[in-house]
Amino acid sequence: MRMTVVRTGPRVVLKDAGRLGYAEYGVAPSGPVDRAAYTAANRLVGNRAGAAVLECLLGGLVVRFDAPAVVALTGADATLLVGVTEVPAGVAVEVAPDVPVEVTTPRAGVRSYVAVAGGIAVPPVLGSRSTDALGGIGPPALRPGDTLPIGPAPAGHRGPAPGGQLSGGLLSGGLLSGGPAPGDGVLVVTVDLGPRNDWFAPRTIATFLTAGYTVAPASDSVGVRLSGPPLPRSREGELPSEGVVRGAVQVPPDGQPIVFAADHPLTGGYPVIAVVHPRDTDRLGQARPGQTVRFALATDFLEDP
Numbered sequence: 083m084r085m086t087v088v089r090t091g092p093r094v095v096l097k098d099a100g101r102l103g104y105a106e107y108g109v110a111p112s113g114p115v116d117r118a119a120y121t122a123a124n125r126l127v128g129n130r131a132g133a134a135v136l137e138c139l140l141g142g143l144v145v146r147f148d149a150p151a152v153v154a155l156t157g158a159d160a161t162l163l164v165g166v167t168e169v170p171a172g173v174a175v176e177v178a179p180d181v182p183v184e185v186t187t188p189r190a191g192v193r194s195y196v197a198v199a200g201g202i203a204v205p206p207v208l209g210s211r212s213t214d215a216l217g218g219i220g221p222p223a224l225r226p227g228d229t230l231p232i233g234p235a236p237a238g239h240r241g242p243a244p245g246g247q248l249s250g251g252l253l254s255g256g257l258l259s260g261g262p263a264p265g266d267g268v269l270v271v272t273v274d275l276g277p278r279n280d281w282f283a284p285r286t287i288a289t290f291l292t293a294g295y296t297v298a299p300a301s302d303s304v305g306v307r308l309s310g311p312p313l314p315r316s317r318e319g320e321l322p323s324e325g326v327v328r329g330a331v332q333v334p335p336d337g338q339p340i341v342f343a344a345d346h347p348l349t350g351g352y353p354v355i356a357v358v359h360p361r362d363t364d365r366l367g368q369a370r371p372g373q374t375v376r377f378a379l380a381t382d383f384l385e386d387p
Contacts, residue, residue, distance in 0.1 A: 083149040083232040085198065087224050088182065091142020094224045095303075096202055097195075097344075099132040101210035101219070105348055111328075112214035115193055115303050115344045115367035117360070119157035123197035126154035126174045128236040133201030134211035136224075138194040141187035145196075151177045151232065152199035158191030158368060174199075191368035200233035215345045216304045268294060269369055271362035272380040273331065278353035282333075283316045290355060291377055295339065299371040303345040305332075306366050308375060312337025313355065323349040329358035331377075343367050 087094070097120060100113030114120035114137055124133050136143065141160050154174040155162040162169040163184040169175045171194070177183055185194050204211055204221055213220045224230075279287060295310035313333050326332065330342045332352045341358055344367070358366060359380060369375065 095213035158188035
């Protein structure tokens with residue numbers, strides 16, 4: 083079975099669980115920006131963990147299949163249009179051949195995930211089908227006219243009813259994801275301080291933990307750029323480059339923090355004042371430009387067991 087891309091909207095890329103095990107060669111993991119939504123999409127269609135899906139920015143994606151398919155949408159608060167049938171996020175649906183499948187513009191959040199039973203089976207690059215925007219590794223961003231192979235349906239998968247031309251048959255529900263960031267109000271994300279919080283005076287750390295920061299338009303899958311009260315350093319000079327992780331809050335010389343997302347670099351020379359907890363990096367990856375973000379110490383909350 084093959085899927086044809088009719089329209090892409092602002093940007094559509096492939097994402098799987100990531101390109102693990104190549105850090106020593108300078109290759110970052112990449113993977114989905116919203117990992118919870120990615121995992122939920124694959125579960126809804128019965129895929130194995132790690133199957134490749136589409137990561138769609140701000141909707142606008144339209145695809146068709148040349149054979150019956152089962153698809154599901156998660157992530158941003160968008161709707162899947164199967165022909166003229168509206169299918170909510172978090173529901174798997176059977177799609178007949180040649181029926182257009184569209185991801186609408188989300189009401190909240192920015193990234194939607196479209197999974198197909200069997201997974202998208204393009205050849206892996208260094209063990210992964212993820213598009214790494216920073217490293218330029220993996221499949222390129224999709225364009226209209228691209229065709230993608232779909233793997234065999236998972237064992238136990240229920241296909242279309244015999245002789246049926248289904249375009250809206252709901253199979254299952256239950257959206258499991260990091261959840262789109264709220265369209266207004268304040269998005270609070272939890273952090274642990276360090277490893278370089280000693281590069282900042284106590285009053286600067288207090289500012290970091292109390293001020294509101296605005297998501298900047300330049301944010302992308304590499305990092306969420308924030309604007310707000312600057313965070314001046316208490317030391318001169320620059321650090322030697324050192325390892326950084328997803329969720330690291332790096333502070334460049336202008337004092338405006340950047341939170342690293344899925345396609346972050348492996349190393350960086352700017353001090354990392356804090357690291358965002360994994361579940362909140364998913365939520366932060368759904369924040370739109372203009373969204374207000376506040377940081378809070380994880381110890382201020384009762385953590386789930």
